[in-house]
Amino acid sequence: MSDAPASTGHADPDRQPIWSRPERGSRGPAPAHSRDAIVAAAIALADAEGLAAVSMRAVAAALGTGAGSLYRYLTSRDDLLDLMTDRAVGELRPYPQVEGDWLETMVLLGRRQLALFGTHPWLLDVIHRPSGIGPEGLAWFDNCIRVLEPVRCPVAAKFEAIAMMTGVVSLFARRESAAGAFSFAGLDLAAHPHLVAAFSQPSGPAPRANLVERTLRSLLSGLLITESTEVG
Amino acid sequence: MSDAPASTGHADPDRQPIWSRPERGSRGPAPAHSRDAIVAAAIALADAEGLAAVSMRAVAAALGTGAGSLYRYLTSRDDLLDLMTDRAVGELRPYPQVEGDWLETMVLLGRRQLALFGTHPWLLDVIHRPSGIGPEGLAWFDNCIRVLEPVRCPVAAKFEAIAMMTGVVSLFARRESAAGAFSFAGLDLAAHPHLVAAFSQPSGPAPRANLVERTLRSLLSGLLITESTEVG
DNA sequence: TGTAAACTGCGAACGTCGTTTGCAGTTATT
DNA sequence: AATAACTGCAAACGACGTTCGCAGTTTACA
Structure with a gap:
């Protein structure tokens, strides 16, 4: 035993982000x-049984070891979630070539995001945490900026637009995975005349497809094009 | 002790939703x-220290009792979260009178929602759970349907539009409470030329105000007005 | 080559969480 | 008066993220 060990081999409070930490000494x-391997096991678990099933013990068991052993590779569960997220974002590659309108390219990118939320629904539970962006996320961001290059507006507006696009896509993804989950059980529906009137109205045509595209188009053009004409 | 007690006094798996359960026998x-009182204490805790601070033990301590005692009033922590949410939604009252354009009224309702997210940031962490709507939520919904009465489109489209409005407002609220939190620490920024080029560009005018209003306007009109002209 | 430092895996523990349980006491019904 | 339905509460249960100590392994350097 040493009197002044430089490192205990375990986590200290202020560590560099995981992206710049070497995997091993x-x-x-x-x-x-x-x-x-750890991230892959965690993603497999999350895909199959949801994010709640991704406990340190479960991931460790999937690898045939104990929960405490994982802390030789990660400093926290949040680290694992960050790694999972970035790896999933990496599945957005390869990025489509820019051809024609930038708006159409952005809508295409949005559809790719929507598909990613479909294959990894746990991303919806994970993206809202305040957390540093990873290398794949940064690459995706860089690509979006590239697509938006012909747009003449402040950088901040482009950042906002990209974030808002991701957010709106996540809303659509959540709607699809929830699938009209909310119920009126135990509530006095009759006390709300406008609701019952709306329900008794002929339902009309089914909600059309390409709703995401149209929403993204109007959102992005609203955020980026009419931008330069008015300054608050 | 009885051989066949009709009730243990504790939670059984399939219970009616809390909205229709009487407070006491x-x-x-x-x-x-x-x-x-429990909900008020929980909301005070959440407002002050965030949703993570709302543990059964902390809420109970705020009321001068033990955690287990709360289960005489609630069946689960999710119940408590539902009650908190509905009570907060109740603060959206009184609803503004409908005057003039329905779109302007909806935008006003959206601004009210945004303000509510500002006073109760924990709502952002709570609204995404799949959970039954409460009486105040139902009343708010009914009010939105009332405002949208002059709009001639299927009911399902109105439902979608209301949900999307709430979602977009939550995105804005999250942006405000996060305040540019994401960092590039530990990442190789130089490897992404489009990003550094965007950063070196003159920053232009600061992001203007009324961004929420403009976004909501284009979103709602896109979802509700151009609706009836095209059917997929 | 020998030794010390830096690493490895792992089992056991710590503290916190949501929730359940058992029990003693209280109130309304019959 | 007796019974059934309630009340509060302390203690416990199982699961969680995380820490710790220790024994063993590999590398760097004298």
Whole structure:
């Protein structure tokens, strides 16, 4: 035992973000696992049983080890969630070539995002945490900025528009995964005349497709085009 | 002890929603607390220290009792969250009178929602759970349908539009409460030329106000007006 | 080559959480 | 008076994220 050990081998409060931390040092035996294997196991669990099933114990069990062992590779569960998110965002590659209108390209990117939320529904529970962006997220962001290059407006507006696009896509994704979940059980529906009147009205045509596209188009053009004409 | 007790006094798996459950039975001593007092204490805690601070133990301590005692009034923490949400939604009253354009009234309702998210930021963490709507939520919904009465489109489209409005407002609210939180720490920014080019560009005018209003206007008119002309 | 430092895995524990349980006491019904 | 339905509460349960200590392994350097 040493009097003043430089490191206990465990987490200290202020560490660099995981993106710049090396996977392992230069000494000691080869690790039995890898960040990638852990993240893959966690994503498989989340895809199959939801984010709540991604406990340190469950992920560790999927790799045949104990929960505490994972902390040789990660500093916290949040780290794991960040890694999962960035890896999923990486599935947005390859980015489509820019051809024709930038708006159409952005809408295409939005549809890609929507599809990603479909294959990894747990992303909806994870993206709202305040957390540093990862390298794949940064690359996606860079790509969006590239697509928006011909648009003449402040950078801040482009940032806002990209964030809002992601947000709106997440709203649509949530609607699809929830699928009209909310019920009126136990409530006095009759006390709300406008609601019952609306329900008794002929339902009209079914909600059309391409709603996401149209929404994104009007949102992005509203945020980016009419931008330069008015200054508050 | 009875052989076949009709009720243990505790939660059974399939219960009616809390909205239709009476606060107390007709026998036994008067309860020391009330649903309202519990919900008020929980909201005070959430307003002050965030939703994570709303643990059963903390709420109980604020009322001078133990965690287990709360289960005489609620069946679960989710119940408490539902009650908190509905009570907060009740603060949207009184609803503004409908005067003039329905679109302007809806935008006004959206601004009210945004303000509510400002006074109760924890609502952002709570609204995404799949959960039954409460009486105040139902009343707010009814009011929106009333405002949208002059709009001639299927009811489902109105429902979608209201949900999307709430969602977009929540996105704006989240942006305001997060305040540009995401950092590029530990990432190789230089490897993304479009980003650095965008940053080196003159920043232009600051993002204007009334962005929420303009977004809501284009969103709602896009979802409700151009609706009837095209059917997918 | 020997030794110390830096690493490895792992089992056991800590504190917190939501929730359940058992029990003693209180009130309304019959 | 007796019974059934309620009340509050302390203690416990199981699961969670995380920490700790220890024994063993590999590398760097004298």
